[in-house]
Amino acid sequence: MKIVVIGAGVVGLGAAWRCAARGADVTLVDPEPASGASGVAAGMLAPVSELDYGEEALLRLGVASRNRYPEFVAELEELTGLDTAHRADGLLEVAFDADDLRVLEDVKRFQESLGVPTEVLGRRECRRLEPMLAPTVRGGLYAPQDGSIDPRRLTPALLAAAEKLGARLVRRWAAEVVVRGDAAVGVRLDGGEELPADRVLLAAGPWSGDLGGIPPGVVPPVRPVKGQVLRLRLGGIPPGVVPPVRPVKGQVLRLRSRMPLLGRTVRGVVRGSSIYLVPRADGELVVGATQEELGFDTRVTAGGLWELLRDARELVPGVTELDFAEAAAGLRPGSPDNAPVLGPSALPGLVLGVGHYRNGILLAPVSADALCAALLDGELPEVARPFSPDRFSPGSAPRFSPGSSPGLSSESSSEGFRTGA
CATH class of the missing domain: 3.30.9.10 (D-Amino Acid Oxidase, subunit A, domain 2)
Known part of the structure; x- marks a missing residue:
């Protein structure tokens, strides 16, 4: 399957690595990888201290992602030989x-x-x-159980891992998503070259809404x-x-x-x-x-x-x-509710990985696996489903309300995200 990822920040890079590990033909499009928020972030892995009342679903996602970090980093460092400066010291x-x-x-x-x-x-x-x-x-x-990681070491390691598994980086601007027959079928670069794709992942941070070719309302306001x-x-x-x-x-x-x-x-x-x-x-x-x-x-x-x-x-x-x-x-x-937007959009062939706000580094492992599942399998793991784009559709029920999520345990909260790598 051909996957084109627009945006090589921590979210796009993580998804590219996971998809390449499953044998997908992956192309990353970004003139300056990790030059946005990923390159400035402090790298706290602290879902507990980031919790606000009414955000239990986001806490579940954050704890699941933090719990995946040791294995995520171990795989990454073994594959690339690069140190990510991961710390789990509270x-x-x-x-x-x-x-x-x-x-x-x-x-x-x-x-x-x-x-x-x-x-x-x-x-x-x-x-x-x-x-x-x-x-x-x-x-x-x-x-x-909280900790930190150095994003300036994490993102080069993610890029190296994706490239080692066959992903290609195109250092160009994406001009628009190519839409034919009411489906996304590729990406057109700023010079006019078209990159065909079976699936397109939009992970361009706050610039995601500026991309051409996408019908109005498909990408929630970021x-x-x-x-x-x-x-x-x-x-x-x-x-x-x-x-x-x-x-x-x-x-x-x-x-x-x-x-x-x-x-x-x-x-x-x-x-x-x-x-x-x-x-x-x-x-x-x-x-x-x-x-x-x-x-x-x-x-x-x-x-x-x-x-x-x-x-x-x-x-x-x-x-x-x-x-x-x-x-x-x-x-x-x-995003409008400050939570990530993960999964298939209303436009067939286009998957969204945007709106991570302050939590992009924390949510990197869980976002990588969830987006890989959305791109290659067409569905999200259960813990990521509250963050699908359809929550912004007219008439959809609110996803974040006090007491709406079941309790967490360190043993169970990281399950359901492994898609194979």
């Missing part, structure tokens, strides 16, 4: 006052009702885990949500002087140090805004991330970076001593 979300602590306790009770393991920690326990935390921290919520990230490094300090500290999720800044400032991902709420710090083994610290509804604006702004540094300093005062490594802005693809 996430600590901290509170600064009694009100925030009560919120975390409420969140824990809600998570327990869904079978998600977390632990409420006191001030001393938090600082025992992460000695560089601010002394004003009152307590926290520890999610031991909006760009800007996020700025800061990366810092620890420099000029002899090894061993600064104890290891782990990252916190939020808008992203990249900093650098000789040794990690944190031992695990750390997250908190400062002045009503979420901030996270995600550490890398090489000493880089990713601080993120802003959420800005500003269309396709990708400027890095002084105000955005100031807010990131200000809030990160409240959480871990030592960040101000780190070296600046990089500041970047990316565009997350947000």
Whole structure:
């Protein structure tokens, strides 16, 4: 079967790898692979800390994907010989006052009702885990099964895996989906060349709605949500002087140090805004991330970076001593309900893999297998069905409501996604 994938971010690359592993003839179309949100993301694998009330179905999907990561990464690294910097060392979300602590306790009770393991920690326990935390921290919520991965290592590995199994990368812009007889039959490139296909996967992030040839209403509206990230490094300090500290999720800044400032991902709420710090083994610290509804604006702004540094300093005062490594802005693809859109569209032959919003890296394993099943078998695994495009059809019932999903267990939540690789 001929598959053409439009978009070589983490979603498109994962699906291409899985389809190629099953023997499909796969062509990826993207002039700059992983140049969008996948290249800017911090890489938190934290479905528990990302949970909002009323999003139980999304939590199920996130937990299933996180639970698949060890096997997913092991296969990927064995095939390519590339290290993805996957870490399963937990996430600590901290509170600064009694009100925030009560919120975390409420969140824990809600998570327990869904079978998600977390632990409420006191001030001393938090600082025992992460000695560089601010002394004003009152307590926290520890999610031991959460972790992180470096997207800048993950995406090249996915591309290498797909190519090793025969997939082809075309570094060109897709101009339109070719439609004949009310079905998608290929993709036309910007120079006019046509790539025939039995199935087309649209995974172009916030640009998915701009592609020509697709009838109106087939692709749900996907909006760009800007996020700025800061990366810092620890420099000029002899090894061993600064104890290891782990990252916190939020808008992203990249900093650098000789040794990690944190031992695990750390997250908190400062002045009503979420901030996270995600550490890398090489000493880089990713601080993120802003959420800005500003269309396709990708400027890095002084105000955005100031807010990131200000809030990160409240959480871990030592960040101000780190070296600046990089500041970047990316565009997350947000669907109308901020959940991914996965599966066959109303146009036969066209499959959608869009709208992952803040969760593209987290959902990479489950999206890869679900989209592979949709492309090659014509159906979605059960846990992905709440995210099919038809939920936006007129008269469809809401998919996300409190208590709508059964409980989770670490043993069962990752089942049903393996399509063969």
